[in-house]
Amino acid sequence: MDQQEYAVGATRVAAGRPNGRTGGAGRGTAAAVLAVREAVRTEAAGALDALDAVGTADASDTTGTTGTTDAADAADVEPGLGAADGADDTRAAGAGHGVALSPDPGLLRLAHWFAAATPGSADDLCTASFGLYPARHLGAPAEPADPDVSWWHGPTAHGLASARSRETRADGGLRRARRDSAELPVVRSGAKSGRPGRHRKPERIPLMSEEAASVGPPPLVVAQDRSGEELPAAERRIAARLLLAHPLVTASGPHADGFPLIRRHRDWLAERFDTLLGYRLDVGPWHARLCKAGLGPGAARRLEHPATGAPFTPGGYAQLALALALLVDAPEQLEYRRLLDAMRAAAPGLTADPADLDMALAALAGWQVLGELPAGTAADASAAAPADADADASSDAFVLTVDRDLARAVPVGPPALADDAADLVRRAAEAEPATAVRRLLAETPAVLAADLPEDCRTWLHEHRLSGPAALADFLGLETELRAEGVALLDPAAELTDLALPGAGTLAQATLLLVERLVEEVRPLPAETTEGDVPIADALIDGVLGDITDEYGLPARYLSDRTALRRDALDLLHGLGLITPTPQPKRPPTWHLRPHAARFAPAPDLHPTPGTGRHSRPAPFIPPPPGPRTEQRA
Template sequence: MEQQEYATGAARTAGGTSDGRTGGAGRGTTAAVVVVRGSGPRVLPGAGVDAPKDAAPVRGSGSPSTAGLSPDPGLLRLARWFAEAEPGTADDLCAASLGLYPARHFGAPAGPAAGPATAGPATGPATGPAADLAAAAPLATEVSWWHGPTAHTPAPLRAREPRPAGGLRRARRDAAALPVVLSGAKPGKPGRHRKPERSRGAGTVPQDRSAATTAAERRIAARLLVAHPLVTASGPHADGFPLIRRHRDWLAERFDTLLGYRLVVGPWHARLHKAGLGPGATRRLEHPATGAPFTPGGYAQLALALALLVDAPERLPLDGLLAAMDAARPGPGPAARPADRAELAMALAVLADWQVLTDLPAAALADPAAAGPTVLTVDRELARAVPVGPPALADDATDLIRRAAEAEPGTAVRRRLAETPAVLAADLPEDQRAWLRDHGRTGPAALADFLGLEAEQRAEGVALLDPAEELTDLALPGADTAAQAALLLVERLVEEVRPLPGETAGTDVPVPDALIDGVLGDIADEYGLPAGWRRDYLADRTALRRDALDLLHRMGLITPAPRGTRPPGWLLRAPAARYAPAPDLLPAPGTGRHSRPDPDPTISVPIVPAPTAPRAGQPV
């Protein structure tokens, strides 16, 4: 489907109601949910004879409209909500209004063979693993994460292969893309004593190979879109853009059916409109170069810039954009505070990373106000493709987060499976919990086949794993100091606090703060210097604790205790046990510090019969 909605020049607002699968953003609703006004190139009075063609004047005479930049009202409202939100709420609001978050999954499957608890990608609706899943036992009969197979790595400090800068690895990691060998022999010439295959038709082999290639290309394109919802023809993932265009109709139908996501493919970009994940989704926007998390003020600067860029001229002076942003900033209140230079620089860096702005000098990323005379190139089509949430329909930020995540139970659960490391039944509302209980076996099968994932069924819930470790924005195990410390920390916490077999094992187990501090201190002393950990972390244990816990929280392995809990602390979640060594409930004799050693089997020890009591009348 080509992108047509931006060629009309008409304003669009959200309309209709959700069809139960779309969450307000699928095929059953109006496409755009923020006002986008198409405008052609224009030269405004006051630009000067030396100004670039289609450039707005550097200085306006008052309102932003006199400078040629009229802010979009919906995005201007969104900027105010960002500025007034708490940090966690601002992250959820970004996921709901922009939907540009990547997927996040665990990597290696648990155990060498998990039996019926682990299933590979489905091959069809009626045959293969999907049919096996349908005939298996209900979800409640599965083994618990607390005592099931683990994905423990004996050498957690082993350096990992660096991920290529080009993005997802291509077909070499996809078994469906390998050459099809009908005879079962190795690829190449047929064996010397092997009879040639008899084809049923002249085109059998090419058709099989074509089908395998098509399936591999579709899976690669789907994985790329889930990992990067905005793909451009000239961006870092340009090699996957032709695959998306080639299979756009099939991809659009599958995304709409399985996840209720709308896929828009234009001549130069593809945009997967993801829905929000609801409150507490632990998704945040980060600086593309430094990884620094966005603050509410940074989100507000981003929304304010987008409000002006959706109708900006193609050539725009940087100081004109900054002046228009100052003029368009909302009235009295927290949103009206002066722009922070660091927050403004982060917003511009993200817009440059998304290719909404080009020709942005490096000096502007450090201090936009001191960058000097600079003329930016604006891609209005990409600027209009970024917002997906419905600010025009929502009453406030909380209402927008709720509306974006609305969907019928099956779609809502599949969205969580596609985007989050694990879906626990205890975290779901009753209708979604009932759907997972009834479809916990068959539900994830089609989604796993679509994205090339593996389903891991447990008593507490389901996780879709990516053994290639590509379809995730966070890696655990990881190569950096915080990731190594987080992995060692979660291993030892599970060994300390997980319930024993036979005990009632809930989803979460309380972890005292003192235990976290003690274990982390032991880990830093034991592994820090030998493993070459960062010296600043070894000197500042508080920062190491903060970043290690933040990674575990974002991976869904721990969660803060409910507000009001005294003393405040953390809860260890059941999926954390998949990273711990298998429990040794019956240690081998002779391994304790004060135990007697086992006798040497080569030493012959005479056997002396035990004395027996004398019978009555028998002399002693």
């Protein structure tokens, strides 16, 4: 059975607009829609004839009453199917008149799992059930080094990644963390300025003025190599990177420019994603969906509000799954108030917080599952009772546009087959060792051998060169091998949702924090370590205090050191540079990971011993062997 069918359990109905852009089954469904409408019209006419034959006396019977209601509903829908009024009557019919909204059982079950989850486990459940997370990679590769050298003691990317002069600083920014844009430009989109590169998209042609249009159209610009031939390999790499960064791409969405490339190379992309990562690629007329797998517990991936950036709460996830449970089989046009009422009726025990509902509907609108939302009424409408006379009339009358194809494309995990939320997270991450390791390489900043189970660790050791190299070639990344593990780097800083170094005060302060933490706790070659190094809370607070004193920070961080600590540690945790160790009744303790050392200056492997109580002792250097010792050897 197809994964999407058992994941959603939705009945695929031939309905919607023939062009497939605003819902329905897409192109080629016009005949099916007309057949359904003709059947309804015939049944309505037959019901009216039967009522006339039976008479008024029989109309009071239960069957007669039901027939009257059905016939009246059908008659209200059908008479306006002429060329002029068809769209309006279709809108009225789809808005919910006489159409029951029944929730999908699997997604309804998923909504209850979200409601009962903790914030961290809810993020893992979202990753497993929706798989809409972007890839996350580090940039600024370091100098080549022996693969057996540790990240702690090898070359770093500090020269490219950070730090400019402390002497001069423009208002509103940090001095050391401000980067020279001429040396390392920050580019967030596919169309880059500067000289063209192997993996860069062709520059967009600007709109012509009237004078230029009178001369004639400019020549078509295509990606070419030196021989003048087209480069399908570059197009495939661009399409693959786009899908890995944005698993749901629509023909009219923010990444519509790359959709033609995905459709053009869909067969090749589907084969490569399936072979390397075990991902299924579904490409329709108006959307492409890369069905990613889960990353297991503790993956630190979460959804955020599209407008505010606020992280999703378990209640927000629950409202998202609940809305999807109704939208997978909803009519194309649905009254906003009717959707809210149906959500309350389907799960009376899930109390909807206004902020959670607003967050869920905003995410659905961002994915284009829903069209335009009523402005500023999501929270107010959810708080109002159905019988509240003061409810906003405009939101009650607002009609949502539903794209059922996109609604069915969102879930990828198997909620109907899992026993509970933990079982769903486990099932979604299951894969053979080769696929499991390649997924981590493609989706996460670094893969440490110590984090892998024994079978995956063995595979990585045996395929240390060939395994990462295949993915690097497929996605246009660079491989960094170290003693602790492997990292696939993206110097273009595109294939990631979190960037370090990055723009903004928080990213700059976080870069300074990790740089100084590494300098303080980096183990020396003679010191034994299992990979991660513990960080004292007092050291974190002290370094952040020094950064605050030395550099200009926004007022909100100057007045709230706790917010600076929380946001900086959250960014480092998201990039996998630190990891928490939970404690029963205390905040977690943090450990610095080896690949964090690539952001610090080159290590001094023979430091001068200090004189303070907490200074490191001088490293023991054994004396050279004497002549007698050599003779014994």
